[in-house]
Amino acid sequence: MPEIEEEGWYVAKTYRQERKIKELLTRMGVKHFVPFHETVKEIGGKRKKVEVPFISGLIFVHGRKKECISLINDYGYPMRYVRDFSSRSLLRVPGKQMEDFIYLVEQHENEIEILPHDLRRGDRVRVVAGSFAGIEGELVRIAGHRRVVVRLDNLFTIATVYIPGSYLEKICD
Incomplete structure (x- = not known):
């Protein structure tokens, strides 16, 4: 059967x-x-x-x-x-x-906020919307789907701001 x-x-x-x-x-x-x-x-x-x-x-x-x-x-x-x-x-x-x-x-x-599924810690990213549009850096962490922390090149400190994940795009080298 x-x-x-x-x-x-x-x-x-x-x-x-x-x-x-x-x-x-x-x-x-x-x-x-x-x-x-x-x-x-x-x-x-x-x-x-x-x-x-x-x-x-x-x-x-x-x-x-x-x-x-x-x-x-x-x-x-x-x-x-x-x-x-x-x-x-x-x-x-x-x-x-x-x-x-x-x-x-x-x-x-x-x-609900759907984060881009292809973003990973260490990725180079660009903010594509909002008041930080154009800023580029390294994705350090996504904490609780509420806060994206980006380390800017050549800076010792890490600036943390609320940037919705949907405002980010991965930079492909």
Whole structure:
């Protein structure tokens, strides 16, 4: 007797096509979660409200593994599934964790800050927004997701200020 595969939440990278994939999944009736939020950006010298992905480049697809993979293989969706580091199988988020995450994002969006996932201690960073925009330095620590400490080159002291992680970008040499 064949094993019945359990449904779950799979994490996929979208190559910055979250909105397009969200529309395709909706049309196909596939359960998914692609959170967006409204932010103010300067476009052409004017400040405008725009809707952007809450977590850039990621979507969550619910279904059986085979069905989820067919979205790429059979339908050509421009995405790839994230793999679990230890097992190398597709990363699957437990149902309760996903329910809690959806609740937090939908009900408490303004209280959540998603830090750039690629920032690590020792990275060279640049502040890209806020009153410290343009400042560059070394990321020393991220303490409690509330304070980013940056060591500036050639200085003996470390200045610490509140800089939201979303205001930082990694400098690639």
